[in-house]
Amino acid sequence: MTDKPDTALPGHATLPARPGRFAPALRRAFRPVAEARGFARAMLWTGAVLTGIFVLMALFAPWLSPYGFDQYQAAGVQFAQLAPPSAQHPLGTNVQSTDVLAQIIWGARTELMVVALALVFSLTIGVPLGLIAGYFGGPFDRLMVLVMDAMFAIPSLLLALVIAFLLGSSITSGIVVAACAITIVYVPQYFRVLRNHVTSVREEPYVEAARAIGAGPFTILGKYIFFNVIQTVPVLATLNAADAILTLTGLGFLGYGVQPSQGAEWGYDVSRAVGDAASGIWWTTLFPGLAIVLLVTGLTLLGEGLNEAINPVLRQRATTKLKMEDLE
Amino acid sequence: MPSKPDAMTDTLDAPGGTPAPDATGARPFISVKNLKTYFEIRGSVFDRLMGRDAGTVKAVDDVSFDLAKGEVLGLVGESGSGKSTLGRSLLGLVRATGGSAVFEGQEIVGLDERSLRRLRSRMQMVFQDPHAALNPAMTIAQSVGHPLKIHKRAKGAEDQRRQVVAALERVGLSPAETYMDKYPGDLSGGQKQRAVIARAVVLDPVLLVADEPVSMLDMSVRSKILQLMIDLKQKLGLTYLYITHDMATAKFFCDRIAILYLGRIVEIGEASALYAAPKHPYTQALLEAIPDPDPNHTLPRNLPRGEIPDAAKPPHGCAFHPRCPRAFAPCGWEIRDLTGLLEARWAGMAEADHQAERALIGTPKIPDGPEAASRLPAASGDGAALLALLEKIRAEDPAEPFWTGVKAMHAEAGHVTIDWHTPVTPRLIAGKGTAAACHLHDPALAAHLPKAADGA
Ligand SMILES: Nc1ncnc2c1ncn2[C@@H]1O[C@H](COP(=O)(O)OP(=O)(O)OP(=O)(O)O)[C@@H](O)[C@H]1O
Ligand code: SF4
Ligand SMILES: [Mg+2]
Numbered sequence: 001m002t003d004k005p006d007t008a009l010p011g012h013a014t015l016p017a018r019p020g021r022f023a024p025a026l027r028r029a030f031r032p033v034a035e036a037r038g039f040a041r042a043m044l045w046t047g048a049v050l051t052g053i054f055v056l057m058a059l060f061a062p063w064l065s066p067y068g069f070d071q072y073q074a075a076g077v078q079f080a081q082l083a084p085p086s087a088q089h090p091l092g093t094n095v096q097s098t099d100v101l102a103q104i105i106w107g108a109r110t111e112l113m114v115v116a117l118a119l120v121f122s123l124t125i126g127v128p129l130g131l132i133a134g135y136f137g138g139p140f141d142r143l144m145v146l147v148m149d150a151m152f153a154i155p156s157l158l159l160a161l162v163i164a165f166l167l168g169s170s171i172t173s174g175i176v177v178a179a180c181a182i183t184i185v186y187v188p189q190y191f192r193v194l195r196n197h198v199t200s201v202r203e204e205p206y207v208e209a210a211r212a213i214g215a216g217p218f219t220i221l222g223k224y225i226f227f228n229v230i231q232t233v234p235v236l237a238t239l240n241a242a243d244a245i246l247t248l249t250g251l252g253f254l255g256y257g258v259q260p261s262q263g264a265e266w267g268y269d270v271s272r273a274v275g276d277a278a279s280g281i282w283w284t285t286l287f288p289g290l291a292i293v294l295l296v297t298g299l300t301l302l303g304e305g306l307n308e309a310i311n312p313v314l315r316q317r318a319t320t321k322l323k324m325e326d327l328e
Numbered sequence: 329m330p331s332k333p334d335a336m337t338d339t340l341d342a343p344g345g346t347p348a349p350d351a352t353g354a355r356p357f358i359s360v361k362n363l364k365t366y367f368e369i370r371g372s373v374f375d376r377l378m379g380r381d382a383g384t385v386k387a388v389d390d391v392s393f394d395l396a397k398g399e400v401l402g403l404v405g406e407s408g409s410g411k412s413t414l415g416r417s418l419l420g421l422v423r424a425t426g427g428s429a430v431f432e433g434q435e436i437v438g439l440d441e442r443s444l445r446r447l448r449s450r451m452q453m454v455f456q457d458p459h460a461a462l463n464p465a466m467t468i469a470q471s472v473g474h475p476l477k478i479h480k481r482a483k484g485a486e487d488q489r490r491q492v493v494a495a496l497e498r499v500g501l502s503p504a505e506t507y508m509d510k511y512p513g514d515l516s517g518g519q520k521q522r523a524v525i526a527r528a529v530v531l532d533p534v535l536l537v538a539d540e541p542v543s544m545l546d547m548s549v550r551s552k553i554l555q556l557m558i559d560l561k562q563k564l565g566l567t568y569l570y571i572t573h574d575m576a577t578a579k580f581f582c583d584r585i586a587i588l589y590l591g592r593i594v595e596i597g598e599a600s601a602l603y604a605a606p607k608h609p610y611t612q613a614l615l616e617a618i619p620d621p622d623p624n625h626t627l628p629r630n631l632p633r634g635e636i637p638d639a640a641k642p643p644h645g646c647a648f649h650p651r652c653p654r655a656f657a658p659c660g661w662e663i664r665d666l667t668g669l670l671e672a673r674w675a676g677m678a679e680a681d682h683q684a685e686r687a688l689i690g691t692p693k694i695p696d697g698p699e700a701a702s703r704l705p706a707a708s709g710d711g712a713a714l715l716a717l718l719e720k721i722r723a724e725d726p727a728e729p730f731w732t733g734v735k736a737m738h739a740e741a742g743h744v745t746i747d748w749h750t751p752v753t754p755r756l757i758a759g760k761g762t763a764a765a766c767h768l769h770d771p772a773l774a775a776h777l778p779k780a781a782d783g784a
Binding site: 206 | 456
């Protein structure tokens with residue numbers, strides 16, 4: 001950095017906006033990830049590879065998939081219903097005559113799109129609310145804690161169902177509806193973790209030092225608190241993503257998720273195939289089920305690996321008193 | 329120094345109980361009068377539902393002093409005496425509950441946050457723990473440069489960098505380039521404290537509150553940091569409020585010293601006078617506790633005779649009286665002192681005797697404030713037997729200062745009533761040398777002085 005001294009110096013902009021200043025701070029915050037060793041490293045890599053496979057599937061679905069997600073014929077010839085795996089259909093076909101492999105690949109796109117959208121929504125709501133409630137405290141904080149705890153107490157699938165049901169009539173995109181339902185479920189978690197972390201970091205002498213040099217509350221939040229609490233978010237986000245896949249497939253299984261006309265969805269596929277296994281048709285449930293399990297496992301391993309890599313450092317630094325139970 | 333003559337406040341005219349720092353009559357640079365900072369203790373949810381007050385800690389209680397420009401005032405006291413709170417109240421970092429603190433003609437108490445922020449360029453703070461006082465996510469250059477940015481003192485990144493380099497070099501972090509892009513975690517304790525000082529002086533302040541700036545540093549760097557602070561004071565014309573619990577460094581560093589005990593100044597005066605002829609028994613005890621030649625010994629935080637009392641329920645009268653070897657009638661004796669006395673007595677007794685005495689004595693009600701007479705219940709129901717025991721205890725150690733506060737004891741049905749001398753809260757009394765808040769130096773109370781203590 002010595003050859004580019006200016007990047008290390010704040011200019012006159014009021015809040016961190018230039019990537020030149022943002023990047024080193026973020027790189028520093030996540031340095032422990034690159035330095036992870038042993039078990040944490042193994043978890044991180046296994047999780048990253050598993051998740052990566054699904055991300056690639058999602059990104060390149062149009063090129064990877066042999067057919068469209070709702071395609072039931074090719075060149076005017078109808079696909080066989082419930083056909084076993086063959087050269088034409090490597091993973092067979094299901095009761096709607098669609099290709100199971102195509103369902104898996106396009107499904108990855110649906111699942112990850114919903115989860116990514118939900119992640120963006122819940123971060124943009126949960127993180128600022130947590131920062132503000134944690135830093136300013138007072139009646140707003142008490143109200144938010146009450147509301148969020150109440151939401152947290154409702155079983156997540158039930159909450160998601162209600163939201164999906166309520167929004168389903170007014171929003172046409174099934175992906176957005178599902179993302180909103182999942183957002184409502186996970187906002188309280190980001191809020192709780194951020195808010196608790198901020199209330200402890202707020203008492204750090206460097207925050208008082210920032211007040212002593214005349215920094216206003218939003219400067220303190222942006223420059224002194226944000227970068228010291230943000231390390232917990234990736235861990236939480238990946239673990240939540242794993243959980244969100246389960247919620248989303250649960251919604252799909254119950255018929256309230258992404259509708260079959262709008263995209264392939266593994267939970268829905270499983271729900272349509274539950275009866276098949278009894279008659280010896282194993283491919284229609286096994287492959288979507290396996291996809292769910294593998295993606296959830298991948299994300300969980302990634303999240304736990306990040307947790308292992310980042311949190312020992314957090315515990316060492318006297319500056320952070322993160323409670324582990326907040327991450328659960 | 330740009331002063332603000334237009335912001336004259338009427339509080340300045342009030343004489344108050346403060347001894348003037350110098351006899352020239354010049355308007356003091358900083359004038360603190362009857363400053364109070366109280367903290368409400370948050371009780372449990374249950375307490376709050378019941379409307380019960382969990383109590384108030386009077387961290388700073390009725391403190392007055394003046395500070396002349398270029399002066400170094402030491403604030404000395406044990407842990408919990410309110411030194412940090414006083415310094416933070418002066419900078420407006422905690423809201424004072426009452427009183428006044430005038431800085432360059434500007435009243436700090438009750439000032440809104442925005443005006444306070446503007447004032448922060450004139451008054452700065454150095455913290456006890458340099459590691460915790462620096463943002464771990466900012467480089468040294470960012471930390472030291474941030475005040476410039478907040479107060480718009482730099483014309484562009486180049487100018488800011490130049491000023492940061494100058495500040496770092498000024499505090500002995502040179503060449504500055506080696507430190508600028510480092511994070512606090514990469515520096516040693518002494519270097520971090522230098523960076524904290526650089527951040528404090530980068531805006532060219534006039535007042536520096538230094539809260540135990542060397543107490544967390546290695547012995548080897550302490551004197552270097554203190555020397556740096558002395559150099560900076562001369563070069564930059566700084567005024568210091570130097571907070572410490574260490575009488576030895578205070579002597580070497582301060583022009584004047586204020587001794588704090590449970591939120592009050594108990595003695596204040598020129599350092600030379602205070603060390604030569606300390607008036608307050610607490611100051612005397614602090615001075616006796618200075619370990620002489622061995623620099624590896626720090627001041628024992630607990631003085632002889634008892635612990636620091638609970639700040640939420642300070643002793644009545646003179647707060648120091650339960651620990652004071654020379655306390656006498658008006659010092660504020662109360663029923664809690666009897667409990668303390670009995671605990672101390674029983675600690676040195678055989679178990680059987682101890683149990684026999686304990687069986688006679690019931691649990692007294694602790695009042696919220698001073699009371700003229702207290703009831704000590706007799707556990708056996710026999711007031712006369714209890715009185716006999718108390719008389720026996722008194723006869724065994726008549727020199728115990730507690731008994732000077734007891735006017736009379738009467739046996740009644742089921743309890744003993746103890747009449748107390750009226751407690752008097754000591755005020756700072758100026759005299760030759762220092763001003764002390766101790767009844768021993770109050771001519772009006774001389775009549776109460778016991779003969780034995782008189783000659784001291
Ligand atoms: N924010 C706060 N809320 C409640 N009580 C507080 C707060 N800050 C300080 N106190 C109380 O005020 C009293 C004085 O504290 P303060 O930190 O000023 O003492 P100190 O002399 O600086 O002690 P030390 O030498 O340990 O730093 C203590 O009893 C402390 O518990
Ligand atoms: S007033 Fe003086 S003598 Fe009395 S207790 Fe206080 S310090 Fe001791
Ligand atoms: Mg302190």
